[in-house]
Structures are given as structure tokens and as C-alpha cells.
Amino acid sequence: MAERFDKLESKGDGPYIKSVDGFVICITGLNEETSEEDLVDTFADHGEIKNCVLNLDRKTGYAKGYALIEYSTA
Numbered sequence: 001m002a003e004r005f006d007k008l009e010s011k012g013d014g015p016y017i018k019s020v021d022g023f024v025i026c027i028t029g030l031n032e033e034t035s036e037e038d039l040v041d042t043f044a045d046h047g048e049i050k051n052c053v054l055n056l057d058r059k060t061g062y063a064k065g066y067a068l069i070e071y072s073t074a
Contacts, residue, residue, distance in 0.1 A: 022051075023070065023074045024069065025068070030066060049070070
């Protein structure tokens with residue numbers, strides 16, 4: 001996974017990570033009942049979302065509290 005990211009940068013709006021295909025942000029502090037649809041609806045206002053990853057707890061099926069969203073452009 002380390003090969004996929006160049007470096008962590010900050011440009012006024014906050015930190016993001018440049019990946020091979022776009023820019024990834026990490027959202028933390030999410031409610032356990034958050035869904036990928038909720039994230040896409042909320043963060044789509046800031047650009048075209050290429051990928052959204054919301055990790056779920058295997059035992060409970062609830063969100064672990066963080067997500068990764070990849071945009072085409074910063």
C-alpha cells in the first residue's frame with residue numbers, strides 16, 4: 001500500500017494524500033450507523049468521487065468510525 005501514495009500534503013482546506021489515480025482524504029469520527037450512501041451524498045458537493053471505502057466491523061456489521069474517499073482532483 002505504501003507504493004500507492006506519494007506524500008501527505010496540506011493546501012488550505014486540509015490534508016489529502018495523492019494516490020496513483022487521484023486524491024484520498026480520510027474521514028474519522030463517523031457514527032457507527034453511517035453508510036456509504038451517506039458519505040457520497042455529503043462529500044459529492046466537493047468534487048467527483050472516484051471511490052468510497054467505509055470499513056465495517058465483521059461481528060456487528062457497523063462502521064468502524066472512519067472512511068477513505070478518493071477524488072479525481074484536489
